[in-house]
Amino acid sequence: MGKILRTKKLTTLSELLIVIIGIGGILGSIYYLAPGLRTEVSKKLDGMTLDKTVVDNVLNADKIELPSKDISSEVSNAPKIRIAGYAWNAQSGIIVSNGGPKTTKGSLMEKNGVNLEIIRQDWLSELQNMQMKFIEEFDQGTKYPTSDKSAFAVMIMGDGAPFYISSVQKSLDDKYGKDKYHLQVMGAIGMSYGEDKLIGPPSWKSDPQTMKGAVVSAVLGDGDWVTTVNYCFANGLKVNPDPSTYDADAVNIYASENDDYIKSAEELIKSQTTGWTVSLKEVSNGKLTGKSVNRKIDGCATWTPGDKLVFDKLSGFVDIVSTKEFNNQMPTVLIGLKEWAAQNPAIVSNILKSSLTASNQMKNYDDWRVRASEAVTDTYQMESPKYWYDMFKGQQGTKNGLTYNMGGSKVFNNSDAMQYFGLLDGVNRYKSVYNQVSTYLTELNPFGFNENVGKVSAYEDAVNLYYLKNINDIQSTAPEKVDYSAQATEVMASGEWRINFNTGSAQISSSSTSELEKIYNLLIQAENTKLTIVGHTDNVGNPTSNVTLSKNRAEAVVDYLRGKNIPLNRFQMIDGKGANEPTADNNTAAGKAKNRRVVITLLK
Secondary structure, three states: OOOOOOOOOOOHHHHHHHHHHHHHHHHHHHHHHOOOOOOOOOEOOOOOOOOEOOOOOOOOOOOOOOOOOOEOOOOOOOOEEEEEEOOOHHHHHHHHHHOOOEOEOOOHHHHOOOEEEEEEOOEHHHHHHHHHHHHHHHHOOOOOOOOOOOOOEEEEEHHHHHHHHHHHHHHHHHHHOOOOOOEEEEEEEEEEOOOOEEEEOOHHHHOHHHHOOOEEEEOOOOHHHHHHHHHHHHOOOOEEOOOOEEEOOOEEEEEOHHHEHHHHHHHHHHHHHHOOEEEEEEEEOOEEEEEEEEEEOOEEEEOOOHHHHHHHHOOOOEEEEEOOOOOOOOEEEEEEEHHHHHHOHHHHHHHHHHHHHHHHHHHHOHHHHHHHHHHHHHHHOOOOHHHHHHHHHOEEEEEOOEEEEEOOEEEOOHHHHHHHOOOOOOOOHHHHHHHHHHHHHHHHOHHHHHHHOOOOOOHHHHEOOHHHHOOOOOOOOOOOOOOOOOOOOOEEEEEEEOOOEOOOOOOEOHHHHHHHHHHHHHHHEOOOOEEEEEEEOOOOOOHHHHHHHHHHHHHHHHHHHHOOOOOHHHEEEEEEOOOOOOOOOOOOHHHHHHHOEEEEEEEO
C-alpha cells in the first residue's frame, strides 16, 4: 500500500509520481489561464509578400456631368442603403459617385438607382457594431434595415479584412449559430498609395535595427499595423505581439485607445510633448520578469489626417515606410453581408459600378477630383476641400531639415479592380495580401487572436467577386504591365530564406513549398521591384562544386517562381557563392543549416 494516497494497488513511488504530475498539471493550467502570468513570445517572421505592380489603368472616357449637391428626389423612394467607413481619402471614388454623404441629384448612384448614405466612423469596433446591428434587424425580418446604428457594408483597408471578417464571423457564429451569416469582401474601390504609414525618428529609416526596443502606437490587426509588421520582418526585427508587455529585444506595438488611428497619432504627440508614458510588464526571452517599465511612445502607425497631425505638432519625425513602398498591400475593400447581398445583387453591383465609373472620371478630369474633394469634406465634416484634394495627390514637407511625406491615394476604375483580383492577368494580388496577413494573425496572435477568434476565415469564403464580375455595361481596358527593362539600383528589402534541397542536389524538397509560396506572395505585393537571387551552401564538400551547387539551387528557386508566371526579365541577377559567405558557425549542425540559404533582394 502506498503511504501517500493509501491506495492498495500502487506503491509509494507510484503515488508520488501521480502527485507530482497532478501538481504540475494544476500549476501549468494556472500559468496558461491566469492573466498576468503568461505572455506571448516576440517573433521574427518571414518578410511580407511585397508585390509592387502599380495597378493604375486609365481609360479615356467622355466626361460625365458632375453631380450636384442637392439631395436626389429620384431615388428617395428606393430602399436606403447605409455604408460606413473611416475618414480615408482612398474612398474618394465612391463618395463622389454618391455626390456626398447622401445620394445627390445627377450623381452616378442616382443614375444607377441606388439610394446610398455614407457614414463616417473612425472606430473599428463601432464599424463592427454597425454591421452587427444591421444583421440583427435583417435576422428579425427587416428586408432593408435602416436603423441609424446599422450598416449593410463597411469600407476598410483590405489588409485588415482577415482580422475584421474573422472576428465578426466568430461573433455571428456565437449569436446566430455556425455559418448562418457571413461577411465577405465584395470588391475593391481604391488603394492607399503612401497615405498609410509608420512614423518615427529618421534613424529607423537609415538603420532599422535602432527600432529594437521601441514602442509604436497602432490599431492592432488593422492595415497600418500590417505596414509596421511588414517593415520589421523585412528587416529581420522581432515583433512583440503582446500590447501589455515590453520586450527590449523587439519592436513593441501599443494598442491605441478605442482602436482609433487618430489616437495613435495623438498618443505619440502626447508622449513626446508631455512625457506621458505607458506602464508595460517587462518581458525577457519570452518570459515575464515580474517588473513593470514605464515607456514613452516612440512612433505611430496612422494615416491622413493622423500623419499631418504628427508632422504639424512634432519635429524630428518622418515617415519611415508607407503603402507607397508596399504598393499593393492596402486596397479599399467593400465588406458586406453575404446573405443580404444575395437577395439584392443588382444594388451591390450598381454601388460598385457607380464607384468604379466615378473613379475613372477622376483619373481623366481634374474637376471630378475637385468635386470629389468637396464630397469628401461634406461626408467627413472635417478639413477643407483643398486639404483633401492636396492629400489625395500626396504632399511633401520639410521641418528642421527633415523631409516627410503625407497623404497619397488612388481610386479604382473597373480595369483596376479586375486586375487587382487577377481577373484580367491571372495575378491575384489581393489573395497574396489576404493569405500573408492571415499568417501574421495566427503566428503573432494580436489581441489573443487564436484564443478569442480561433481561426482566419479562408480567402475562398471571405471574398466574393460575383458582384464585380456581374458588372457588364462598364468600360474597361487591357491591364497595365510592369516594365522591367531598366536596371534597378536601390535596395527596398533583403531577406534570407531557408529552402531545403535534397542532399547534394538542386532539387527542392517538398517541405519547402510553404516557404516558396511566401516568397511568391512577397513578389506579388512588390510587383514593380526587380530581384537578385543568390544561393549559399555550408562548408561540406568541394569548394568549387559548392559554388556550382549554390548557383543551381538559386536557379531552382527561379524556375519555381517562373512556373508561377514571375517573368524572367524581373531577375536582375542569379548567382551562387558556395560556402564563401557564411553567416553562422560551420562547426555546428545549426550553423551549417543557417548557412544553407537563398538570399532574395528586392530592388527598386
